[in-house]
Amino acid sequence: MEKKITIEPVTRVEGHGKVTIHIDNDGEIVQSRLHIVEFRGFERFVQGRPYWEAPVLVQRLCGICPVSHHLAAAKALDVIVGAGTGDGLTPTGEKMRRLMHYGQTFQSHVLHFFHLVSPDLLFGVDGDPAIRNIIGVAKKFPDLAVQGVMMRKFGQEIIKATAGKKIHGTGAIPGGINKHLTQEEKDSFLNGPDPLNIDKMISWAQDAVEFLKDFQAKNKDFIDGFASFPSSHLSLVRKDGALDLYHGVLRAIDADGKRILNDVDYQDYLKYIGEGVKNWSYMKFPYLVEFGKEDGWYRVGPLARLNVCDFIPTPLAQKEFEIFRAYTNGKPNHMSMHYHWARLIEVLHSAEMMKELLNDPDLMKGELVTKGTKQSEGVGLIEAPRGTLFHHYAINEHDQLTMANLIVSTTNNNEPMNLAVNHVAKQYMTGQKKITEGMMNAVEVAIRAYDPCLSCATHALGQMPLEVVLVDGKEKIIDRKKR
C-alpha cells in the first residue's frame, strides 16, 4: 500500500503549509504536493467599504508584506480616481512611492536571505537543526548577522519615512502620496553614521552578492542541480525592457526565452491570466490563458524578473546581471536555488535605486496628488519582493468597493513550488526507507527558494473546498475527507 509522509509545518516560510509525499511499496515517489491549509476571507471582507480605505485595509492581509499590498491597492485606485496608471502621478507622488517600494524590497529580501536562507547555505541542508538557524549564524558568523539586522533596519526606516508609520502606513493614497521627504530624513539616509547610510547599504549588498557567487562556485552541484526544471517566466518590465519593480508592462517568456506575452497593458490582465482551482488546496493556480491550465503556468519573483528583463538600469546591479545572464549563455535560468542569486542582485539594485531617489529634489517638493475623472474599475500591479502582485477593484456610484480580486505573488508561484517539491522529493527520497532531518529540510529548502508568503496567498472563504484523499498504489481511495 502507498504510504504518505507528511512534513508539517514547513519551517521558516511565512505562514502555514503542509507537504505530502506519496510513495509506493518500492519507495518510488508517486506524487508530492504543497498543501495550503490557511485561508483568508479578505476579498469579501473589503466589499462595501469606501474605496479610499483599500490601501490601508489591505495591509491587514499580512504583517510581512503590507507595503506591497498598500502600493498595489493604491495603484489600482489611481485608475479609479482618474489619475491614470503608474506614470500618471506627479513626479513627487511616483518617486516617493518608488522609494517606499525599493525600501520594502530591500528589507524583505534581506530578511529572507540572512534570516531564512543563510543558515541552509552556511551549515548545509543536512546541518544540525539546532544550529542551522539565525542564532547559529549569529554565533558563528556574527558580522554577517549584524549586516542582516542593520540592512533590514535601514529598509524599515525608509518605509517609515515614506509610508508615515510602520503599521497601517498611510503614505500612498489614491492619486499619489500624502507627504514629502524631509531634509532631516534625506540627510539621515544619505549621510547617517555608519552603518545606517545608503553607501554602506550598497557596499554590504555587493558583499552579499559576492558571498552568494562564491558559495555557488564552490557548491555548483547543489546550487545548480537542486530543484532545477524548465518553465515560463512572467514579470513587469519598463517599456524599454528595463527591470522595474514599481511599474511597467506585463511580459512573459517561455522556457527557451521566446516572448509569449509581449509587453501588454496590465489593465487587461484578465485577457491573459486565468486562475485554476484544485480541490486539494485553497491556493489558486494561475496560468497564461493562451496556453491553458496544464501548460500555461509560470514562475514569478526575482529569478523570473531577471530572466524576463533586458537590463537593469543601475550600474552595479547591471554588472552583476551580466554575470548572471552569462552563466546560462543568455538563456533563461531555471535553477530554483538561483532565486537567491537573483534576489541578492535585486537587493543591490534596490539600494542603488534608493540612493538615486534620495538625491532627487522632487521628493522634497512639488504636488503630491493627481486627480481626474472617476472610473468604476482599476487594476494595480507591482513587482512585490516575492513576485508579480495583482490588485483589481470595482466600485459603485456610492464609492463603495463592490469587487476585489487579488492574485498575490506566492499564488503565481504555486505550480512551480509544487514541481520543486516533487523534484526534490524524487531526488532525495526515492528508495529511502528512513526520513532524515536533512531529507525533510531539502523539501523545505526547495519551497524557501521561492520565499513564499502563504498567509496572504489564500483567500475567498467558502469558494474552494478542501479535500484530503489518501490513495494507494492501485489508485484506490482508501480515505477521503472534505470540508
Added chain:
Amino acid sequence: MSTKTLIYGYGNPGRQDDGLGNAFVDKFEEWIKIQGLQGFDFDSNYQLNIEDAEAINDKDLVIFVDASTEDIKDFVLTPVSESSRVAFTTHAATPGFIVKLCADIFGKKPAAYLLHIKGYKWDFAEGISENALINLNLALDDMKKKIMDTESLIHSFNTISYSENK
C-alpha cells in the same frame, strides 16, 4: 545615569484584539508624556523581527506587550528568558528569540519582560473588543505603578535570571 526603557507593542490592529499591544503603547506613551517622565522610548509593529535585536541592545529595560490567547485572567507580566528556538515563521518571533539574538550579536542584553494581555476576538476589523478593553485598562493601571520604579523591575529581572542560571 537615567534608565533607558523601551515599551514595545506588537500585533495587527486590523485583527481586533491582536492590536492590544499596539493600543497599550499608544495609551501608555500618552500617559508618560503627561507625567513628564524621561528615558522612555516607544515602538509598535506587526510582529517582532530581527532588527529589534538592534533596537533593544542599548536599553536597560524592555517591556514587550502582546495580545494573548492563553488561559489567563486578564494580564500577566513575565520575565523574558533567552530562547534559541527559531520560530515557525517570522510572524511569530518571540521576545526570547529577540533577546537571545541581541545577546549573541551585540554581547549585551536588557532586562526584558513580556506583558500578555488577554484578547477574545481576532477577525478582520479595527478596534479592541469590550472585554479586552477592560483587560487593557487593568494592565495600564498596573504598569503605571510598576514603571515608576524601573530600577526595581531591572533588579527583579536580574535576580530571577541569576537564580535560573544557578
